[in-house]
Amino acid sequence: MMISTLTAQAAALSSEHSTFGQLPDGTAVDKYTLRNSHGVQASIITYGATLQSLLVPDKAGKVEDIVLGFDDVQGYQNNGTVYFGATIGRFGNRLAGGKFTLDGKTWQVPLNDKTNALHGGDKGFDKRLWKAEETKTVDSVGVKLTYVSPDGEMGFPGTLQTEVTYSLNDKNELKIDYRATTDKPTVLNLTNHSYFNLAGAGSGDVLKQVATLHASHYTPVNDKLxxxxxxxxVAGTPMDFLKPTAFGKHIKDDHPQLKYAEPKQGGFDFNWVLDTKGDVKKLAAEVSDPQSGRKLQLFTTEPGVQLYTGNFLDGSIHGKGGKVYPHWGAFTLETQHYPDAPNQPTFPSTRLDPGKAYTQTTVFKFLTD
Structure with missing residues (x-):
């Protein structure tokens, strides 16, 4: 095993590089583990630029892994449709019919979600091997991952140079910075698909965990999502999280939107329009677990966030440590531009032109009550 260490702030922060496993062709998948002085530890693997584990203390100091994932590469390859912890691209969320038109030309992305393209097609950024290097600043340690997506990959125009940098500081902030450039006009919508359970991954459902979303509006969907x-x-609907509300309070309400998201029992899988308007210093969302006291705060430059409550987890997936991931066993907060934006002229544009850079920043901050 290859180990290297970088330190900052007199060893309060550290990073470690090791081998996570191998792809079927023998190519190594690396793991980078970031640690701070408060017991927070984030591990990122080069397969999918994926957040593989995230250890966070509770109010008593007990540390739990709060993100869903797998102990080996095969787990990620064999369960590729759940996107645990992955970097999503080129286009996060859904594209209707897998199509979009740019400068009069229509492009087709492979359909992998019934009649839609989801998360960039069936072999998106989540299934690519990224290059990585450790980074450090005066107050953080991190890892920068890079991937070059060739012109035409998954039906998208332009060669895309993409960087995703995870960094951890002693304020218990895990920051993800994205940057991309293209040599042809294209569309782009990057995000991270971590599934959180603040009581600990595999500990049960998240229905008693309490969320606040600073979002007065949302983007309703049709029966094809x-x-x-x-x-x-959101006022007067189950999508109203302007005040602290347990996920379980309205998740089973008889509301057509909830049935679209999960026809049998209901669930959340929608984009909320954030009131923060791209100001990364303003609190966009907050989720807390009353039992453990863990609290997650979300900050982002993006205009929207997709809250998904693990509606299609059914207990069939065994994750890290053999733990079972049950129905409603986690939630995601996928910061993003709105779904299907290239086909929705009133939505904020996802177009990226040569000579311009796509950037976004998302911060997950952890506290205890």
Whole structure:
């Protein structure tokens, strides 16, 4: 095993590089583990630029891994449709019919979600091997991952140079910075698909965990989970998380949107329009677990966030340590531009032109009550 260490702030922060496993062709998959002085530890693997584990102390100092994932590469390869912890690209969320038109030309992305393209097609960024190097600043340690997506990959135009940098500081902030450039006009919507359970991954469902979303509007969907183009207020709907509300309070309500997200029992899988308007210093969302006292705060430059409550987890997946991931066993907070934006003229644009850089920053901050 190859180990290297970088230190900052007089060893309060450290990073470690090791081998996570191998792809079927023998290519190594590396792991980078970031640690701070408060017991927070994040591990990132080069397969999918994936957040593989995230250890966070509770109010009593007990550390638990709070993200879903697998102990080996094969787990990720054999369960590729759940996207545990992965970097999503080129286009996060859904594209209706897998199509979009750019400068009069229509492009086709492979369909992998019934009639839609989801998360960049069936071999998106989550299934690519990224290059990586350790980074450090005066107050953080990190890992920068890079991937070059060739022109035409998964049906998208332009050669895309992509960087994703994870960094951890002693404020218990895990920051993800994204940067991309293209040599042809294209569309782009990057995000991270970590599934959180603040009581610990595999500990049960998240229905008693309490969320606040600073979002007065959302993008409702049709029965194919494609936005209708409307931006109604959340007031008076189960999508109202403006005040702290347990996930389970309205998840089973008899509301058509919840049935679209999970036809049998209901669930959340929608994009909320953030009131923070791209200001990364403003709190976009907060989720807390009353039992453990863990609290997650979300900050982002993105205009939207997809809250998904693990509606299609059914207990069949065994993750790290053999733990079972049950129905509603986690939630995601996927910071993003709105779903299907290239086909929705009233939504913020996801177009990226040569000479311009795509950038976004998302911060997950951890506290205890």
């Amino acid at each position: 494609i936005p209708t183009g409307e931006l109604p207020a």
